[in-house]
Amino acid sequence: QKEVEQNSGPLSVPEGAIASLNCTYSDRGSQSFFWYRQYSGKSPELIMSIYSNGDKEDGRFTAQLNKASQYVSLLIRDSQPSDSATYLCAVGDAGGTSYGKLTFGQGTILTVHP
Amino acid sequence: DTGVSQDPRHKITKRGQNVTFRCDPISEHNRLYWYRQTLGQGPEFLTYFQNEAQLEKSRLLSDRFSAERPKGSFSTLEIQRTEQGDSAMYLCASSTISGGVYWETQYFGPGTRLLVL
Numbered sequence: 221q222k223e224v225e226q227n228s229g230p231l232s233v234p235e236g237a238i239a240s241l242n243c244t245y246s247d248r249g250s251q252s253f254f255w256y257r258q259y260s261g262k263s264p265e266l267i268m269s270i271y272s273n274g275d276k277e278d279g280r281f282t283a284q285l286n287k288a289s290q291y292v293s294l295l296i297r298d299s300q301p302s303d304s305a306t307y308l309c310a311v312g313d314a315g316g317t318s319y320g321k322l323t324f325g326q327g328t329i330l331t332v333h334p
Numbered sequence: 335d336t337g338v339s340q341d342p343r344h345k346i347t348k349r350g351q352n353v354t355f356r357c358d359p360i361s362e363h364n365r366l367y368w369y370r371q372t373l374g375q376g377p378e379f380l381t382y383f384q385n386e387a388q389l390e391k392s393r394l395l396s397d398r399f400s401a402e403r404p405k406g407s408f409s410t411l412e413i414q415r416t417e418q419g420d421s422a423m424y425l426c427a428s429s430t431i432s433g434g435v436y437w438e439t440q441y442f443g444p445g446t447r448l449l450v451l
Contacts, residue, residue, distance in 0.1 A: 228374075254440075262444070320382070320429055322440060
């Protein structure tokens with residue numbers, strides 16, 4: 221059973237601070253990793269994807285991947301109240317026809333307070 | 335193209351009734367996925383189509399659930415004899431690996447929220 225673990229939070233940070241979200245996964249063969257943001261009552265929205273070890277930056281977001289440790293993280297710099305949402309870590313299945321199937325963590329609730 | 339669309343957005347039904355949901359993927363996407371999400375949890379994979387072929391079904395998908403994707407375009411998910419435990423958000427996502435795309439990215443529709451009374 222493939223598993224993706226996230227700290228469910230809630231994580232509370234002040235406006236302007238760095239929010240750090242973490243995720244671990246069990247399948248060492250996983251090849252693709254995603255962070256989705258989900259506002260209450262809405263569907264997941266892709267914010268970052270990462271496929272190789274190291275850092276990937278996009279605006280205020282930085283994704284970090286360490287395949288040896290089976291660890292993915294998301295840093296949000298200069299956090300804004302509009303960043304308050306649930307952040308879902310998703311891991312892409314590897315191998316065969318199920319290549320694209322995503323396994324999600326339970327999500328981390330982030331609250332950015334003014 | 336405005337993205338993945340789903341219909342209806344909300345559905346309330348009584349236990350034992352049948353319901354059907356529709357998903358229209360992004361037009362050039364050849365892969366389509368259905369997921370189910372309950373409160374406080376991440377989405378769980380249900381089934382996957384590549385074009386019109388249903389290539390994988392989760393063990394979560396009981397015999398009361400059936401999905402189709404005729405002609406490889408829109409997809410329907412039907413739940414027969416609904417139970418209260420079927421209450422959830424049903425999400426559709428689409429993606430493509432054609433046209434030189436190597437890494438697959440899934441884009442989600444707005445979801446259909448089902449409440450079984």
